[in-house]
Amino acid sequence: MATLAGAGIVASVMGTLLVPLIGELPRLLHTSSANASWVGISTMRDVVPPERMGASVALMSSSLGIGGALGLPVAAAIAENADWHVLFWASAGIAALVGIAVAVFLPHVPPATRGRFDVPGAIGLAAGLVCLLLAVSKGGDWGWGSAPTLGLFAAALVILPAWGWYELRTRDPLVDLRTTARRQVLLTNLASVVVGFSMYAQALAAPQLLQLPEALGYGLGQSMLAAGLWMAPAGLVMMAVSPIGARVSGRRGPRTSLLIGTLIIAAGYALAPALMGTAAGILVFGCVISVGVAFAYGAMPALIMGAVPRSETASANGFNSLMRSIGITVSSAVIGVVLAHMTQNADGHPIPTEAGFQVVFVLGGVVALAAAGVTLAIPRRTTSIPPLTATKAATKAVVETEPTRSAS
Structure with a gap:
């Protein structure tokens, strides 16, 4: 679990690596803002005892928060004090270390099915x-x-x-579309797209607000490192809240956790227009949004694993991760377009306007409410796969009958 969580941390660090640089990318890459905006869970079902599954999923979800909390200030510190390309070399080295840890510490799990790569x-x-x-x-x-x-x-x-x-x-x-067409899986994947979109909208807008000059009237004049530090607590909050989301899923079901998460995200965006004028305000609504993300991200794998057989766990969760990534990518593209076209000139450079940021926050809230609507359509009684405990019990019964069969 430590190795899997470490891999999750590194993966989420990669996702937040360029966030502190978003405002600087057009200058660094000599391009426009629109151009610059372009820039493993399944294993647990086989190697973790069923009674620890909820806590393990929560740990993996919290690793996303840890990675986000680490990635923002560390990336900012490197970018401010060294060549920004060092970010990628350092990330490659860390990823190589995680790869070694996976090879050494993760047990080999024979594939449930065999086939060729598509x-x-x-x-x-x-x-x-x-x-x-x-x-x-x-x-x-x-x-x-x-x-x-x-x-x-x-x-x-x-x-x-x-x-x-x-x-x-x-x-x-590559993707078993018949499995993904099941109502529970299909709607969970759709929720992943919209939650990913809503989550990333704040991550794209907040660092730019923090770093814009105070002379604009709405910029907060923070350094790149300070902006990363102001955003880091949101990741730590996500880490702290993930186990609570797992307990809610255990008692009320993952559908309830996902619904709560989407509504909390929407509430965070509702606070954003009033709080965006101070760094502390951005910290507050960022933490609220992260609480919702923790609930949502912890619930999605449980919904997927509750609707597919073991042989399809990896494929189904992989496709769910892809849907989340598509939501993030679409968010990057759409938010990039909004901020690139709602601009004013400052020292000869186009700068996003205050109204542009407000539109982003409203858009993030609306999309979060759409995610809540999708969640309500997920069946209340989730189709479930026979739990591992039942399989173990059946195996035990067979073993216990062996001496009798041998004697007879």
């Missing part, structure tokens, strides 16, 4: 998503009716259905 499926999904997200990100710059934008949307509309047709007919699909 290369055409991987290429098709990647191509379809790139076409869709690039069109969303660059449509404002190129023009929504321009040939490149319409061409990319058209390509996505062709590639993604063709990919789905292929996945339904290949023997070893």
